[in-house]
Each structure stands twice: as structure tokens, then as C-alpha cells.
Amino acid sequence: MLRWRELPSLSALRAFDATARSGSFAEAGRALNVTHAAVTQAVRGLEAELGVPLVRRAGRTVVLTEAGERLARALDDGFGTVAAGIAALREAEARRVVRVTTTTFIAETHVMPRLPEFWARHPGVEVALSPSPSKLDLARDGFDMAIRALSDGWVEAPEDEIRPLCRSQVIAVCAPALAASGMHPQDMPWVIGADKHWELAEVAGTGLDVTRLKRVEVGSPHLEMSACRQGLGAGTATEIICRADLEAGRLVRLPLGGLPVVTYAVVLPRGPRRPAVEVFAGWLATIF
Template sequence: MSRWRDLPSLAALRAFDATARHGSFADAGRALNVTHAAVTQQVRALEAELGVALVRRAGRKVGLTAAGERLAKALDDGFGAMVDGIAELRRGEERRVLRVATTTFIAETWIMPRLPDFWARHPGIEVAMSPSPTLADFARDGFDMAVRALADGWTERPEEEIRPLCRSQVLAVCSPELAASGLTPQEMPWVLGADSKWEMAEVARTGLDVSRLKLVELGSPHLELSACRQGLGAGTATEIICRADLQAGRLVILPLKGLPEVTYAVVLPRGPRRPAVEAFAGWLATIF
């Protein structure tokens, strides 16, 4: 059973504590941002509930009775322990590592290279990226947020908040050597990762016959772009992910139409959040 049931109202205890500290109803009222009459009423109500005088007037000041001295000391100890406990909780939360679930591509090509900027702005926040193609379960896995690419038609679940960051076109890409080989996109090998079903659905939208494609299955999504760079096959990637490779000439775009756009977004569990979570989510909105 809660021990709060045995206590007078917290408002009355705060009013008496402030009166004991400041020595007057008027000063206590200013400290609590209420009128001195409200403080007086709360202290009188507390005396009535306890059946003992706690204060005595001494001109404009207020002195404490022996009972008032004992209660003031107990409240000082109790409120002090509460303040210390809350401060320790906050310090622990500030030190706790921020856990972010995302895909390998987003982590390696977009977020990780820009993390020094975040740490320059927020030097006390540690960030741990957990790249995985599977969706994060916040309650089960303890992640603070996820950064995902969402296909059109996505919906926000009741337990989540989704903050879109940007839209990015899905492109078909390959190495310059493969593009110059004379093979048509239908004749080229295609590199697949763990999410091959979704990728093949994308490719099918271009009009290619996916049942006739020669597939290069790697079993790991973070190897796909590397395999494409090495000329092992064509593949799909969002423009934001392969931008650096396109600019450097390591990859070229295949002229296929019909590929979709995706929405990159921050996914947050609903409920109270640490300031560090909001800081990182806000920073992500500046880099996409």
C-alpha cells in the first residue's frame, strides 16, 4: 500500500516547508509563485489536520513551534532525498547510450559520416547504431528510435510516431564497365541481398521479366552496393544512398522507368523521451 495515503496534501507540506525556510508567509508565497494568503491557508489547514500548532507569528515574520521545528527537519530530509534521487535518475539517463536501429546502408553511407557534426553540437551524448534489415521492436529490443526507408502507403501505428525526413528516388545502378558491356538490363545479372522479394518487386515495375533474370544472391544487404561497384551485377538503391558512388563514377544509372520513391523517416516510440532522443531526432532532420 502506498505511504502517500498517510500524508497530508503535498501542496500543504510545500507551503509549510517554504514558510519554514523563508520565515514569512509573504516570502514563501513569492517562492511558490502564489499569494501569501494561499500559503497561510495551506499552513493553517495542515495544522488543523495534524492537530498541532506549527508556526507562531513574530511581527511580520513567522517562527516555528517545537513541533514545527521537528516537521521542518523531517521535510528537509525527505524533500532533499527526493531531489537527490531525481538528480541521480537524470544523470543516469543522460549517460545512457542512445540506441538507434536502422539499415546498414543508411548507417554507413549517410548517418555515420556525419556523426562528428552531431557530437560537436552534443558532446555528452553517446550514440550506438544497430544496422539491421528487420524492423525494431522498441519494447522488446530497447531501442530509442529507428531510421527507416518507408514505401508508399505506410501508416503510423498507435504505439509509434513517424517523422518524415525526405523523399528519395529508387534507382537501378551498375558499374560503368557492366553498363558498357553491351548487355541489356534484362540480360545483366542482378545482385540481391536479404530483402530480395521487395527488390525484385521493384525491378518488376520497370517491365523486366524477373523470372528470367540471372540472380546473384549474397545473403547480406550491406554487400549489395559493393558487388555492384565490382561489376558483379546491377542492383537497386535509393539516390541518397548511392549519391557518392554516382558522383565519383563508381556507379552509373540504368535508364529504367517505373521505380518508386521512398520516404526516409525517424520512427519513435510514443511516450516520454529523454532530451538526447529529441536532440538526435532533430539533428537527423537537418542532414537529410
């Protein structure tokens, strides 16, 4: 076991190592961004602690004593090993995939279509999207961030940092053929997803009687919007999710009010982060 209390201070060892490499207190000071007097004092303190001279002056330079040469070789090996270990750690972390959890709809409609643009700018950053309707524990489950839709009144948790991206209106939509049928929204079938209580509460906010709705359950959040496009029923989603379908005419908006507005946000675990995580989080802020 390494006995840290028996070792000289790291700052003194760094000062001696820099002096041994440069042959000058002044050059060592410049390398360490301190004064040459501070380096001189640290080296002299190290000599006093070890009880042996390590350097001697030779004009404007310093030369190592025999003891100093032995210590310099040991520090070169030791600091070299530390430097190599840190470099390997940084390289491995730089290559590690940025893991992102988000909803199926946001992943498919808004993030994935724009990923080629991100990779064109940052070709060395790998990103893995994990669509899930569940709210996961980011740190416990190994995720670097989440993209979440937060209802009004959300509170930032102590363990997370929340960076709002945009606000988006929840709207009611259906296929053009269903809208053209002349059927009142109360009489239309409604595609209700996995989060039944939340979606029923949204629809109830429009004034419709949810107890009388004919509900279509497709069993998977991946299929809800597809079911709406196919005319199987009406549904609710944020405008940002429906935007491409509305513009292409695959869906139309139903004239129902009373639906909420949600905030899309990047959620990050608090603590140190890799540069790649910050790069991707910053890019997300430009596409919403």
C-alpha cells in the same frame, strides 16, 4: 508499506517546507509561484489536520514552534532524499546512450559520415547505431528510435510517432564497366538482397522479366552495394544511398523507369522521451 492516505497533502507539506526555509509566507509564495494567502491557508490547514501549531507570526516573518522545527527537519531530510534521487535519475538518463536502429546502407552512407558534426555540436550525447534489415519493436527491444524507409501508403502505427525526413527515388545502378559492356539490363546479373520479394518487385516495375534474370545473392545486406561497385551485377537502391558512389563514379545509373519513391522517416515510440533523443531526432531532420 507507506500509507499515503494517512499523510497530509504534498502541496500542504511543500507550503510548510517553503515557509520554514524562508521564514515568510510571502517568500514561500514566491518560491512556489503562488500567492502568500494560498501558502498561509495551506499551512493553517496542515496545522488543523495535525492538531498542533507549527508556526507563529513575529512581525512580518514567521517562526517555527517546537513541533514545527521537528517537522521541518523531517521534511528537509525527506525532500532532500527525493531531490537527490531525482537528480541521480536525470544524470543517469542524460548519460544513457541513444540507441538507433536503421538499415545498413543508411547507417554507413548517410548517418555515420555526419556523426562527427553532431558530436561537435552535442559532445555529451552518445549515439549507438544498430544496422539491421529487420523491422524491430522499438519499445520491446530497447531502442529510442528507428530510421526507416517507408513505401507510399504507409500508415502511422498507434504505438509509434513517425516524422518524415525526405523522399528519395529508388534507382537502378551498376558499375561503370558493366554499363559500358553494352549488355542490356535484362541480360545483366542482378544483385538481389535479403528482402528478395521486395527487390524483385522493384525490378519487375521497370518492365524487366524477373523470371529470366541471372541473380547474384551475396548473402548479406552489408555486401550488396559493394558487389555492385565490383561489377558483379546491377542493383536497386534509393538515390540518397547511391549519391556518393554516383558522384565519385563508382556507380552509374541505368536508364530504367517505373521504380518507386520511398519516404525516409524517424520512428519514435510514443510516450515520454529523454532530451537527448529529441536532440538527435531534430539533428537527423537537418541532414536528410
